[in-house]
Amino acid sequence: MSLPTYDITSGYADYFERHRLFDALPTIGYAPVKMAPAERLLLWSLAYSTRPRSYLEIGSLEGGSALIVASALDTLGASGRLALIEPSPRIAPAVWTRLAPRTTLVRGFSPAAIPEAVASLGGPVELAFVDGDHGFAGALADGEGLLPYLADGAYVLFHDCHLPAVARAIDDLLARHSTRWVDAGIVTREVTRERTAGGGEITWGGLRLLRHRSAALSRDEIGP
């Protein structure tokens, strides 16, 4: 796989202190984000542990999820770049100040804006966060639109995977391109339930993690 590894052999003692790991927790708490605590921690941890050189986000609104990823990269002292696709950004100046040194904001709609956003990253996407159009067709189009731009081994997180339309879109994406994805499944357990106008109930939230393979998986790897 094309994702790099990082040698931390020298100086493992006081690693956490030197990397200001615990200073990052307040950022996870105050980031202007529509994500449950477990989802914030998972996004931060995934960015910290995979250290992406290129992060693509679909749907950024106030920049909270991007801030969480930037915080992880800041903590590492890593130089990864962020590209955000959002038609109606409402990113406060204080948040943009933290993001700006490593971030390109593309005001537009995914999937059409994906090529422009990826061009700003200087290489294929190593981590993507999909949190834009939560309809079936939109979420499916985002997944398919990302495929040509993903590094081998890239991680893709879909938010709101408990929404029925998003759940179906991810299942469809996996069925259509079964040799190109490894499905890690739903990796958070927190959900929010809301009453609908019609008296029903809708469940949202949740992160589902997929891993991309640019070379087709063999039958053995896909399983029965």
Ligand SMILES: C[S@@+](CC[C@H](N)C(=O)[O-])C[C@H]1O[C@@H](n2cnc3c(N)ncnc32)[C@H](O)[C@@H]1O
């Ligand atoms: C739930 S908000 C994103 C929140 C953000 N990821 C966070 O957690 O901080 C969803 C956003 O997706 C945007 N959006 C909707 N359709 C989109 C599309 N096709 N491409 C990009 N963004 C889209 C909306 O404008 C909205 O701001």
